[in-house]
Amino acid sequence: MMRAILPHPRLSLMVFLLWAVITNAASLGVLVLGAVLAIVIPLLTHDFWPDPPPLVRPWRALRFMGLFGLDIVTANWRVARQIIGPLHRLSPAFVEVPLDLRDPFIATLLGSIVSLTPGTVSIDVDQQRWVLLVHALDAPNPEALISEIKERYEQALKEMFAC
Structure with a gap:
């Protein structure tokens, strides 16, 4: 279930953090919009992402x-x-x-x-x-x-x- 909403959780986290830094988020509305983008962007681009090899070291x-x-x-x-x-x-x-x-x-x-x-x-x-x-x-x-x-x-x- 969680993988369906967040297929790339690290990407979602990076989008949210980048959004917060770029907008200098101070309001709840701006942070909510960043959270929505952090969920929607990876979902829309999921088919374009290859499966990376595992990080072994x-x-x-x-x-x-x-x-x-x-x-x-x-x-x-x-x-x-x-x-x-x-x-x-x-x-x-x-x-x-x-x-x-x-x-x-x-x-x-x-x-x-x-x-x-x-x-x-x-x-x-x-x-x-x-x-x-x-x-x-x-x-x-x-x-x-x-x-x-x-x-x-x-x-x-x-x-x-x-x-």
């Missing part, structure tokens, strides 16, 4: 979130310095990152992680060739970017989800 996931948060902060600082400085020093590039993992959900998660890190945007997850296409604001050494993505993010995801 949650402690590794916590460590990864800390590393990822630190990467976001340092990448913001680096990108800010780069765009304030001379733009002719930048070496933008499209880079193909070959993937070792073969789970579509985890590959998409990796693409999202890369996109959330300032200075890089994942363009496509090619599930035929298992390649992640990434655009980097500054990639004078594309091989170093590939190594960083594979070692810092892909390897950690493979360990967390045992895939």
Whole structure:
């Protein structure tokens, strides 16, 4: 019964919390609307959500979130310095990152992680060739970017989800 109303309880919680933060909810009506959205949005999008593989190493996931948060902060600082400085020093590039993992959900998660890190945007997850296409604001050494993505993010995801 509960799964029928809340097919993705964590998503519902995140929608509600995000709604409360964005609206700076102080009234009961705004919180009720957030609760309704937290129930309705997952119900309407349930058919689009794949079943993620089980998280087998949650402690590794916590460590990864800390590393990822630190990467976001340092990448913001680096990108800010780069765009304030001379733009002719930048070496933008499209880079193909070959993937070792073969789970579509985890590959998409990796693409999202890369996109959330300032200075890089994942363009496509090619599930035929298992390649992640990434655009980097500054990639004078594309091989170093590939190594960083594979070692810092892909390897950690493979360990967390045992895939």
